Amino acid sequence: MFSAGNLSKILILVRLAPIVGVLVFSPQVADSSIATTSDRPNTFGIEILNKLAGNGTDNAMVSPFSVELALGMVYVGSTGVTARELSKAIGFGPPDTSPLFPGMGLLSQGSSKIVLKVANSLWCDSSTRLRDSYVEDVKARFGADVNSVDLPTVAAMRRINNWVTTATDQKITDLLKQPPQPPLILIDAVYFKGAWEYPFSRQNNFTGIFHREDGSTCEVTMMKQNLSAPYLETDNFQAVQLGYIDSRLGMVLVLPFPGTSVGAVLQSFKVNSWNETLDRFASRNGTVTLPRFKVTYRSSLVKVLATLGLRALFEPSRDFAGIFSEPRNFYISDILHETFLRVDEEGSEAAAATGIQMRATAMRPIKPFQLTFDRPFLFAIVDNKSGQILFVGVLRDPDKAKL
Template sequence: PLSVSYAFGMALNGANGSTYDAIRNVLELQGLTEDQINQSFKSLMLLLMQLDDKVIFEIANSIWYDDTFPVLKSFIDINKEYFDAEVTALDFADPAAVDIINGWVSDKTHEKIKEVLDKIPADAVMYLINAIYFKATWLYEFDKAYTTQENFYTEDQGTKKCQMMRTTADLNYYFDENFSAVTLPYGNEFYNMTIILPNTQTSIKDFITTFDLSSWQTLLNNMAVGKGTVELPKFISEYKLIMNDALIKMGMGIAFSGDADFSRIVEAFSIFISRVIHQTFVQVDEEGTEAAAVTIIEFKIISAPGGTPELDFVIRLDRPFYFIIHEKNSSTILFMGKIGLPEWKE
């Protein structure tokens, strides 16, 4: 997801040696120089924020450090230049520090994510934070008059009720023996939500484990255009995850260990990544989508090793599905998630 990439893009500017290589490789930026990487982050940020005047897309980056922590000016300067990072020194021992950081996150996500940071540990010295906010209306809005209460068949909680929306339009779609997919465009069609429904024999968990970047590109390249009906439940999805284990499995283990080298952040002592917190909010209704994401990288000091005939298709999303919100031209993935049970609150 984009938010995680931007947070680690900033961290990359402080990493050295094998730690730098590990972060760069997980971000799939091999073969690019550091300047090319920074320029690509800056260019993409400007592109996404200016791309569609019918879509609100905002991205913000910040650096927070304890006021006793001797952070290198060069690290601050490069992240200000390429990531437009806001920089603040705080007394991390002050109980108000958590509220100040959470206040920044709440402001940048239009109050959709209010309390992402639960505490500041005594040995924490720095936080790198990315926040993204997205609000867009469907190109083909769902008529509220056609929204009805329908069954949704969960994998482990039986049959539940949902608010099922309906629309019929000319859309990009794909069907094969493994899954069905449809793309719903926003605004001027630069931003889209692609919804993927695995076949009835495949669980959403099993599908996600096999659906990789190559599968995603293959899907996009093989979609057809046709007139179809989409039945999609309204939902609000809120998710929070500590990403340490996932990132370590992907090859970033050294950054979380006593061997981490972030000597381009601080020279006086060694630091490592202690937590990566990722939180998202996605609301989908008849008018469109509102979404937010936040990623926080926490650093600590190292103290020890550590169908009907007239339609081409019909897709009814009445069982767990996967969604991806993305930008068409750059193929940038903004948000993604699975809906095992579509929950809605007025």
């Protein structure tokens, strides 16, 4: 049995590069009155990015999909205020809903031309007993591995790090820097690698000038191609989706018009639904000029999530009693989010992916579009079937993101 005092902390660590999430907690069955809001997961991800980088000057990226999976494993064992806050902020349906949110269909997504690996695991201290019902639930719904280890020991840290290394295709080899504290560590890892449906030709590459928001410039290797793709133009931005071969996934690229910042566009998605906006895309011929880039980003999400209404997670309570056989007060001590994304001529490689529904509508032949990403822009990897955002980020300085 878990023999610590009346207060134990929960650690959630979410890493993307692939992406990984880790957490330590204890919950109970949530209220059946909780309602689902289908667009909330995407809004939630946009809001996280806006809080982290809306007014910043650097590159940034988050994986809503990873955060939602990690918190989903908390949610199915939670109750009370904690469960209600999770449902409202993220849009989860009742705990017994299947799927818990639309993007969970990606857990069974497969293709011969892309790699999308989603792995979840729980690492429980050998002195701690989890509720059988909770273990069965996370195994059945999240495909989670449940392991018993001696926390905190170096041997346990190495075993967990080895699991993460395998789950993330060697992209994360040292997730835990020191032995994790008991009683429970939860990890969510996502790895994505996809080839463009229409690859860029290296012969078309050239050195271009990128204009930062502060007026400074830098040289960057640009890729260029002519194609037909889902396209959208509004008063504030142009956007295009580049598809991945043999896949329901795609990358959405949003370029603000001169005089409009990336932060302003992010803010606009709080008023005009991301999904509804992308639903207006229509197939069109045009030219895309895009930098080659690699983005890495790491941040604690505790303060951000608290401002988005998830406060009970970080306050001691027994809302997590559905996870442990012996009820105690628990709270989440940290949520660390780390991401990685590489975009080149062949396609994308990432530690988390993104989902968004985009449907093309009939459109009269019009002048081909020209999209040159030579100033800060927004990008997202999306699932066109469920509307799930796997990745969403901003590139403000390609000089810090060179391949």
